Amino acid sequence: MLDNAEGYVTEDGRKIGGVVMEMKNITLRFGGVVAIKDISFDIREGEIRAIIGPNGAGKSSMLNVISGFYVPQEGEVWFHGAKRPQMRPFEVAQQGIARTFQNIALFEGMSVLDNVMTGRLGYMKTNIFQQALWKGKAESEEVENREAVEKMIDFLEIQHIRKTPVSRLPYGLKKRVELARALAAEPKLLLLDEPMAGMNVEEKEDMSRFILDVNDEFGTTIALIEHDMGVVMDLSDRVVVMDYGKKIGDGTPDEVRNNQEVIDAYLGVSHD
Amino acid sequence: MFYREAGDFKTSYTADSQTFPIKFDRYRYYAVLAVAFGIIPFIINDYWANALLLPFLIYAIAAIGLNILVGYCGQVSLGTGGFMAVGAYACYKLMTAFPDVSMFIHVILAGGITAIVGVLFGLPSLRIKGFYLAVATLAAQFFLVWLFNRVPWFYNYSASGQINSPERDVFGIVITGPNASAWATYLFCLIFLTLCAILARNLTRGTTGRKWMAIRDMDIAAEIIGVNPLKAKLTAFAVSSFFVGIAGALFFSVYLGAVEVGEVFGIQKSFLVLFMVIIGGLGSIFGSFAGAAFLVLLPVVLKVVGVDVLGWPTDIVAHLQLVIVGALIVMFLILEPHGLAQLWRVAKEKLRLWPFPH
Numbered sequence: 001m002l003d004n005a006e007g008y009v010t011e012d013g014r015k016i017g018g019v020v021m022e023m024k025n026i027t028l029r030f031g032g033v034v035a036i037k038d039i040s041f042d043i044r045e046g047e048i049r050a051i052i053g054p055n056g057a058g059k060s061s062m063l064n065v066i067s068g069f070y071v072p073q074e075g076e077v078w079f080h081g082a083k084r085p086q087m088r089p090f091e092v093a094q095q096g097i098a099r100t101f102q103n104i105a106l107f108e109g110m111s112v113l114d115n116v117m118t119g120r121l122g123y124m125k126t127n128i129f130q131q132a133l134w135k136g137k138a139e140s141e142e143v144e145n146r147e148a149v150e151k152m153i154d155f156l157e158i159q160h161i162r163k164t165p166v167s168r169l170p171y172g173l174k175k176r177v178e179l180a181r182a183l184a185a186e187p188k189l190l191l192l193d194e195p196m197a198g199m200n201v202e203e204k205e206d207m208s209r210f211i212l213d214v215n216d217e218f219g220t221t222i223a224l225i226e227h228d229m230g231v232v233m234d235l236s237d238r239v240v241v242m243d244y245g246k247k248i249g250d251g252t253p254d255e256v257r258n259n260q261e262v263i264d265a266y267l268g269v270s271h272d
Numbered sequence: 273m274f275y276r277e278a279g280d281f282k283t284s285y286t287a288d289s290q291t292f293p294i295k296f297d298r299y300r301y302y303a304v305l306a307v308a309f310g311i312i313p314f315i316i317n318d319y320w321a322n323a324l325l326l327p328f329l330i331y332a333i334a335a336i337g338l339n340i341l342v343g344y345c346g347q348v349s350l351g352t353g354g355f356m357a358v359g360a361y362a363c364y365k366l367m368t369a370f371p372d373v374s375m376f377i378h379v380i381l382a383g384g385i386t387a388i389v390g391v392l393f394g395l396p397s398l399r400i401k402g403f404y405l406a407v408a409t410l411a412a413q414f415f416l417v418w419l420f421n422r423v424p425w426f427y428n429y430s431a432s433g434q435i436n437s438p439e440r441d442v443f444g445i446v447i448t449g450p451n452a453s454a455w456a457t458y459l460f461c462l463i464f465l466t467l468c469a470i471l472a473r474n475l476t477r478g479t480t481g482r483k484w485m486a487i488r489d490m491d492i493a494a495e496i497i498g499v500n501p502l503k504a505k506l507t508a509f510a511v512s513s514f515f516v517g518i519a520g521a522l523f524f525s526v527y528l529g530a531v532e533v534g535e536v537f538g539i540q541k542s543f544l545v546l547f548m549v550i551i552g553g554l555g556s557i558f559g560s561f562a563g564a565a566f567l568v569l570l571p572v573v574l575k576v577v578g579v580d581v582l583g584w585p586t587d588i589v590a591h592l593q594l595v596i597v598g599a600l601i602v603m604f605l606i607l608e609p610h611g612l613a614q615l616w617r618v619a620k621e622k623l624r625l626w627p628f629p630h
Contacts (some may be wrong), residue, residue, distance in 0.1 A: 021311075024489045045370055048584050067496060069492075069496075088495070088500075089495045089496050090495045090496070090497075090499055090500050090501070093495075093496060093497055093498035096401065099496060101493070101496075105490050105492065105493035105496070106489075106490070106493070107485060107486050107488075107489035107490060107493065107494075108489050108490075108554065109485060109489050110482070110485050110486075110489065114485070117482055118482050118483075118486050118494075118497055118499075119484065119497060121479065121482070121497060121498045121499060122498050124479040126479070128480055128507055128511075129476070131474060131475055131478045131479060131480050132474050132475050133474065134478065135472035138474070138479075139286065141479075142289065142478060142479075143284075143285045143286055146285040146289070147285070150285075152385070163550070177307050181497065182497075185497065217338055
């Protein structure tokens with residue numbers, strides 16, 4: 001690990017710290033299908049790191065490896081300078097990694113407030129007996145965490161739908177609530193799986209602004225998958241490009257844009 | 273008119289998250305408590321206690337228990353009858369082994385024992401879901417009834433194979449046995465119901481409830497935000513079985529007095545409590561009350577109307593009862609799949625705007 005501790009300064013003057021998460025030679029197979037083939041990359045503190053690639057390139061699988069859904073057959077995941085043992089997804093969450101899903105995974109039967117409150121589960125320390133009594137510890141804990149949640153609700157501008165059941169919300173707002181739930185955990189690393197899928201231009205602009213604000217105000221490290229190239233190139237500090245489970249490019253948006261292999265993967269190669 | 277939140281501003285998160293945020297609701301709740309504790313015990317007689325109030329109170333406890341498992345945590349269970357039997361037999365063994373201990377403690381301990389048994393039978397839920405889990409809990413139902421039938425230790429080697437509730441008291445007031453008075457048994461069950469409802473409400477509005485509901489709505493997402501599915505499901509089984517066990521203990525010791533396990537705690541009981549939960553409303557404490565009231569009250573009302581008012585023969589009314597109750601259940605599920613609790617919510621929405629609907 002060469003410049004782990006150092007980091008770099010972005011064009012717009014943000015300081016990027018050392019390596020937070022490092023994927024080393026990850027290979028993931030489903031039976032005979034190789035979803036990810038020997039991929040290594042790192043994510044630095046405070047950075048917005050994008051993973052792009054055509055459909056079926058293995059981007060979501062990569063995110064699922066990071067969040068513990070898939071266990072890679074080969075390779076290591078390093079988090080905060082230590083090799084991560086095999087973990088269940090809820091243990092990964094307890095380490096401070098939160099995520100959103102490509103197709104929204106909210107709790108439909110609960111209100112927006114309750115959904116966002118679930119993001120604070122890691123901070124709830126009372127046991128079931130204290131909660132059954134409610135008065136005292138459980139109640140004060142509830143109020144404390146409610147304050148933190150209200151900050152996120154303000155931040156994402158969803159105050160007006162606080163008590164609405166999630167199942168009644170339109171798609172764009174659901175995406176925002178899901179982001180609020182992930183943020184309520186105050187994660188060290190936030191994984192966003194296509195946060196702008198299925199949105200119109202205005203909603204995309206809103207979401208981009210939120211992502212930049214999150215990174216700016218809370219200093220959260222973000223790894224995101226996105227198909228909209230304009231958004232990716234504008235938002236991210238560094239980009240990993242995948243195709244057919246292999247890494248074909250890694251670098252700043254400009255570097256990636258001019259990479260011949262990446263151009264070939266996206267535009268196709270003429271065979272004559 | 274009365275039922276509105278206008279002008280009732282909440283200035284703290286505590287006030288905002290209370291059980292009855294609307295003032296009228298709160299007063300209604302206190303009024304119901306006052307009547308239940310302060311007036312009914314003085315006017316109650318044996319008929320009302322045995323035909324209506326005791327079964328309602330006890331089934332409401334069981335329905336709250338099952339609602340936590342099915343309605344809040346989304347784990348289908350058909351083993352309620354079996355778990356009620358565990359509560360009943362645990363209570364019986366405790367009553368006969370420690371005759372001097374207060375009934376209060378016996379009933380709570382019986383609930384605790386049922387919670388442990390419930391966790392054991394809840395273990396398969398970690399691997400299987402939905403209908404398959406229902407079948408697994410069905411196995412619990414049949415196994416437990418078989419166990420209490422076949423192992424004489426459970427019924428203290430009595431010749432009939434039945435268990436009979438001996439006379440026991442709380443603070444010198446006789447609660448069980450033939451000499452118990454109606455008001456005492458009523459109050460005893462009412463206290464348990466009130467406590468159970470408050471505990472259930474506290475659990476479901478806080479962190480534990482959110483974990484359960486997260487597992488119910490989407491277990492993958494629940495795990496990704498840090499819910500340990502093993503812990504969440506097993507606590508749901510434990511809490512649910514605790515309440516169901518208390519209901520079973522009361523059903524045997526206070527209400528029936530003598531129990532033959534296959535008859536009283538058979539599969540019909542599991543379905544009856546499940547119907548209460550579904551008709552009342554899944555995922556609602558109020559729904560558990562409403563469902564229990566509906567299914568306890570309806571047969572009595574039909575009998576009164578048929579036999580006493582219309583003067584029909586008893587056997588015809590008894591058959592009609594089954595037909596009508598069954599038809600009503602089907603009708604209900606078609607018209608309002610979310611149960612009585614949803615009807616109540618809709619009524620409240622309307623009340624908030626009444627008499628100016630726009």
